[in-house]
Amino acid sequence: xxxxxxxxxxxxxxxxxxxxxxxxxxxxxxxxxxxxxxxxxxxxxxxxxxxxxxxxxxxxxxxxxxxxxxxxxxxxxxxxxxxxxxxxxxxxxxxxxxxxxxxxxxxxxxxxxxxxxxxxxxxxxxxxxxxxxxxxxxxxxxxxxxxxxxxxxxxxxxxxxxxxxxxxxxxxxxxxxxxxxxxxxxxxxxxxxxxxxxxxxxxxxxxxxxxxxxxxxxxxxxxxxxxxxxxxxxxxxxxxxxxxxxxxxxxxxxxxxxxxxxxxxxxxxxxxxxxxxxxxxxxxxxxxxxxxxxxxxxxxxxxxxxxxxxxxxxxxxxxxxxxxxxxxxxxxxxxxxxxxxxxxxxxxxxxxxxxxxxxxxxxxxxxxxxxxxxxxxxxxxxxxxxxxxxxxxxxxxxxxxxxxxxxxxxxxxxxxxxxxxxxxxxxxxxxxxxxxxxxxxxxxxxxxxxxxxxxxxxxxxxxxxxxxxxxxxxxxxxxxxxxxxxxxxx
Numbered sequence: 001x002x003x004x005x006x007x008x009x010x011x012x013x014x015x016x017x018x019x020x021x022x023x024x025x026x027x028x029x030x031x032x033x034x035x036x037x038x039x040x041x042x043x044x045x046x047x048x049x050x051x052x053x054x055x056x057x058x059x060x061x062x063x064x065x066x067x068x069x070x071x072x073x074x075x076x077x078x079x080x081x082x083x084x085x086x087x088x089x090x091x092x093x094x095x096x097x098x099x100x101x102x103x104x105x106x107x108x109x110x111x112x113x114x115x116x117x118x119x120x121x122x123x124x125x126x127x128x129x130x131x132x133x134x135x136x137x138x139x140x141x142x143x144x145x146x147x148x149x150x151x152x153x154x155x156x157x158x159x160x161x162x163x164x165x166x167x168x169x170x171x172x173x174x175x176x177x178x179x180x181x182x183x184x185x186x187x188x189x190x191x192x193x194x195x196x197x198x199x200x201x202x203x204x205x206x207x208x209x210x211x212x213x214x215x216x217x218x219x220x221x222x223x224x225x226x227x228x229x230x231x232x233x234x235x236x237x238x239x240x241x242x243x244x245x246x247x248x249x250x251x252x253x254x255x256x257x258x259x260x261x262x263x264x265x266x267x268x269x270x271x272x273x274x275x276x277x278x279x280x281x282x283x284x285x286x287x288x289x290x291x292x293x294x295x296x297x298x299x300x301x302x303x304x305x306x307x308x309x310x311x312x313x314x315x316x317x318x319x320x321x322x323x324x325x326x327x328x329x330x331x332x333x334x335x336x337x338x339x340x341x342x343x344x345x346x347x348x349x350x351x352x353x354x355x356x357x358x359x360x361x362x363x364x365x366x367x368x369x370x371x372x373x374x375x376x377x378x379x380x381x382x383x384x385x386x387x388x389x390x391x392x393x394x395x396x397x398x399x400x401x402x403x404x405x406x407x408x409x410x411x412x413x414x415x416x417x418x419x420x421x422x423x424x425x426x427x428x429x430x431x432x433x434x435x436x437x438x439x440x441x442x443x444x445x446x447x448x449x450x451x452x453x454x455x456x457x458x459x460x461x462x463x464x465x466x467x468x469x470x471x472x473x474x475x476x477x478x479x480x481x482x483x484x485x486x487x488x489x490x
Contacts, residue, residue, distance in 0.1 A: 002448060006269060007044070009057035014041040014073050016055075016265055016347070018447060033070040038428070039265025039347030039411070041073040053078050053349075056268065060299075060353040073349070080350040082299055082336045088321075090314040093306045095366040100284045103459065105466040106246040107253060108186065111211060115253045116183035117404045117421065117466045119244050121153040121237055123189045123230070124180055126203055127161030127196035130220055134191050137230035145235060149242035150186055151468070153234065156419050156481045162196040163490035171373060173198055175483050177206050178376065178400040180215060184420055186244050187214040187237035189230060194221030213240050246467070252286030254466060255377055257398035257406035257420075258361040259293065261391040263339075264411025265347025266427040268357025271409035271443035275425065276363035277455045278407065278462070283365045283381050290377055290403055291362045292385040292394050294324040295338060299352035300359040304384065309366045316370035320386055327486065338389075342412050361409065377402045391416050392482030405465060413438055417473020419481050421465050424472055425458075440472050 005015045005027045015028045021036040028044055036042045041055065047067040052059040061078035071077075107115040123134045134155040147153055156179065160172045176198075180188045192200040200219050207215070216233040220226040258275055260267055279289040297304060301321045308314035328335045338351045348354045368381035377383050387397035395406050395418035405420050411427035413435045425441045426432035432442035441461055446454045465471055473479060 005042075008055060008269060011054055011057040013044050013047060013054045015044055016041055016269060018266070030070045033068060034072055036072055037347065041265070041347065041349070043067045043069050043071050043073050045069050047073070052081075055353060056356040058300075058303075058352070058356055060356060061350045074347075075344055075349055078349055080299075080336055080352060082351060088302060088305055088318050090308065090311055091306050092308070095307050095364060097280065097284045097365055100281055102285065103251040103463060104248050105251050105254065105463055106468070107249050107466060108183070108244050109247050109249070110183050114183040115249060115404075116185070117254075117468075118151045118184040119186040119241060120151045120184060121187045121189075121234060121241055122179070122185045122419075123153070123155040123191055123234075124176055125155070125157055125161070126176065126190060126192040126198040126200060128157065128159040129162065129193045129196065130191050130226075131155075131157035133220055133226050133230070136227050137189070137191070137234065140227055141231045141234045144231065145238065150238065150244070153238075154419075154479060156479070158481055158483055160483055160485070161198040164197060164485075165488050165490065168485050168487040168489070169197055171485075172483050173203060173206065174374065175396065175400050175481075177203065178402075179419065179481065180207060181210070182399065182402070182420070184404060186241035188216070189233050189237065190215065190217045191226075191230065192217070192219045194219045213237075250286070251282065251463070251466075252380070254282065254405075254462075255288040255290065255403045256282060256462070257395070257403035258289055258291045259391070259394055259398060259406050260296075260358055260361060260409040261416070262410040262412030262414050263343050263346065263348060263354060263357065264427055266444070267346075267348075267409060267411050268360055269427075270446050271411070271425045271427040272357055272360040274443045274446060274451060274454055274458060275361040275407050275409055277451055278458055279361065279363035279382060280365050281455065281459065283363070286380060288377060288380050288383065289362070290371070290383045290385050290398055290401060291359070292387040292398050293358060293389040294320060294386060295328075296351075296355050296358040296389045297321060297384075298325075298336065298338075298355055299350070300355040303356075304359060304362065304367060307365070307367050309368055313367055313369065317367065317384060320370050320372075320384060324386070346411050361407075371401055375401070388484055390482070390484075392418075392480060393484040395422060396481045396483065405462070405471075407462075409443065415473070415476060415478050416480070417471065417476075417478045419479055421471040422473045423461065423465060437476065438472055
């Protein structure tokens with residue numbers, strides 16, 4: 001008989017329902033005093049007003065009333081412990097990495113030594129004013145020339161590139177430049193208007209060294225028919241891209257992003273720990289993973305800091321956390337205004353609850369580096385990346401930093417996908433069955449099986465995707481970008 005509830009850590013004073021439970025049932029040796037919805041918590045013992053609520057072996061809140069054993073533990077009777085300013089200490093913990101069996105993938109090797117898992121052609125607008133032209137160029141090219149010989153032609157539109165000041169302008173330019181140079185693109189057409197702030201000459205100069213046979217530039221105001229001119233340039237790019245062939249490489253060549261969205265009470269029990277095991281696996285194999293969503297580290301940041309490889313990396317993590325808190329305060333917002341209504345409905349009570357579940361995606365390995373807004377991922381191993389929790393912005397940041405694909409865990413479900421393959425991993429079997437058109441992998445199966453079995457299946461899927469198998473977001477053509485904005489628009 002399948003388990004109906006789980007105690008995550010032996011220190012916990014709450015358990016989590018794995019299915020809907022009825023008042024009067026006995027679970028974990030406790031008679032339930034009320035109905036408990038799947039993903040939600042119930043008290044394993046009498047918890048006094050002011051006493052800490054322990055989940056994952058750590059405090060996630062304190063009780064705001066006496067909570068008898070068997071009662072629902074949630075937002076109505078607990079409150080976060082988090083405060084605005086915290087002092088951090090580096091207490092390094094052992095982070096052993098085991099040896100793993102080697103695997104290979106078939107990828108595209110680029111001239112600069114990077115590899116891509118797709119060989120696509122992209123049209124990237126420098127400004128939102130030419131989004132319509134970018135779409136028409138793509139559709140006209142596909143109608144006239146087709147997509148045989150490469151993995152498709154796409155445009156990634158956005159509303160920015162003009163009337164932005166300071167950091168916003170620079171961030172828009174930098175994100176778009178990083179997308180242009182992403183190795184999943186065999187070739188790119190950069191499309192400008194001509195009068196925007198994001199001027200083509202400066203944009204091109206910021207790209208550094210490029211292969212001009214693969215990256216072309218078009219300013220719409222400088223030609224009579226931008227659609228005809230754009231299609232002509234795509235034909236030139238396609239002639240080069242069609243010659244590319246996959247080659248066998250060790251799986252250590254992969255850079256994999258780690259993201260969660262629409263989390264529920266099972267996220268930290270099934271999908272996120274499974275992804276964490278994958279992170280440990282690929283790091284042990286010599287590969288790279290990237291964890292972002294800085295606001296969803298609040299409450300679990302000290303655990304990440306203790307895994308920093310050295311004092312310098314620890315200080316980078318402190319800066320990462322404090323800079324994002326400063327961003328909240330500059331805008332007059334509550335630092336701990338989280339989780340979302342959907343998270344709460346799914347059983348997540350406080351930001352500590354959410355963050356302790358979220359950061360499980362990072363596994364147990366050492367944090368090798370922290371990447372801020374201006375950089376690419378350079379270090380092998382686990383990296384932390386600056387950025388918000390918002391799904392579209394976070395996946396864009398992760399992919400723009402160099403990740404070939406993103407593992408995206410979800411308990412509530414979302415069709416969203418980024419400009420790189422986005423593997424959607426359900427936290428529960430009900431979601432996987434209901435939204436099979438969105439979900440690529442069911443991590444809820446760990447409750448009927450075990451983590452080792454499901455990890456092997458997940459690795460198999462990731463290898464297949466790296467080799468060319470399309471994810472659900474690719475099949476549904478839900479491939480989007482969103483650029484993080486913090487400042488003034490003119």
